[in-house]
Amino acid sequence: MIRRAISLGLTLLLAACSGTPWRSLTEGMQARQFLVRADGLARNGDHAGARDLYQQVLREHPSSAWEARALFRLARLLVTPDSPIRDYRQAYRYFDRLLVEHPESQQVGEARAWREALGQLLTREQEAARIQQDLERLKKIDKELERRRP
Numbered sequence: 824m825i826r827r828a829i830s831l832g833l834t835l836l837l838a839a840c841s842g843t844p845w846r847s848l849t850e851g852m853q854a855r856q857f858l859v860r861a862d863g864l865a866r867n868g869d870h871a872g873a874r875d876l877y878q879q880v881l882r883e884h885p886s887s888a889w890e891a892r893a894l895f896r897l898a899r900l901l902v903t904p905d906s907p908i909r910d911y912r913q914a915y916r917y918f919d920r921l922l923v924e925h926p927e928s929q930q931v932g933e934a935r936a937w938r939e940a941l942g943q944l945l946t947r948e949q950e951a952a953r954i955q956q957d958l959e960r961l962k963k964i965d966k967e968l969e970r971r972r973p
Contacts, residue, residue, distance in 0.1 A: 854880050854889035861896065870906045891925035894918075895934060902937065911948075915941040 861876035877900070880893035898917035901910045918938040921928060928934070 850884060851889065854884040858889065858892055865900055870900055870908045873900055874908055891921055891928040894921040895930040911941050911944060915945060
């Protein structure tokens with residue numbers, strides 16, 4: 824009888840420990856550890872290493888509050904002026920993804936402001952590139968006209 828009660832108790836204990844809530848807790852702890860390590864790498868100037876850890880959180884913890892934090896921090900990393908991995912277009916995509924997939928996130932206000940500013944910057948960059956192409960085309964036309972003059 825005691826043996827049976829102990830066996831039942833151990834079975835229930837193991838079932839409780841191996842269930843989804845336990846797994847969610849350990850996954851959350853792991854995601855948090857990745858974020859803390861990535862933040863430290865970013866502070867120490869290892870932007871590529873930080874990016875890789877943030878992206879690991881995105882891959883391994885989708886649709887979680889940790890994903891929202893990783894999206895925000897990754898996007899901010901990509902707009903850091905002295906970062907060798909700076910990429911405004913990708914940062915815009917990460918901010919946009921945060922707003923679409925995690926509208927309840929604490930970073931929504933700041934992400935919206937960043938997305939707007941980056942959107943305007945990217946639009947101006949496209950306009951500048953178009954104007955530069957037009958200028959180059961006009962220079963070629965001008966040279967051709969000068970060559971044809973007597």
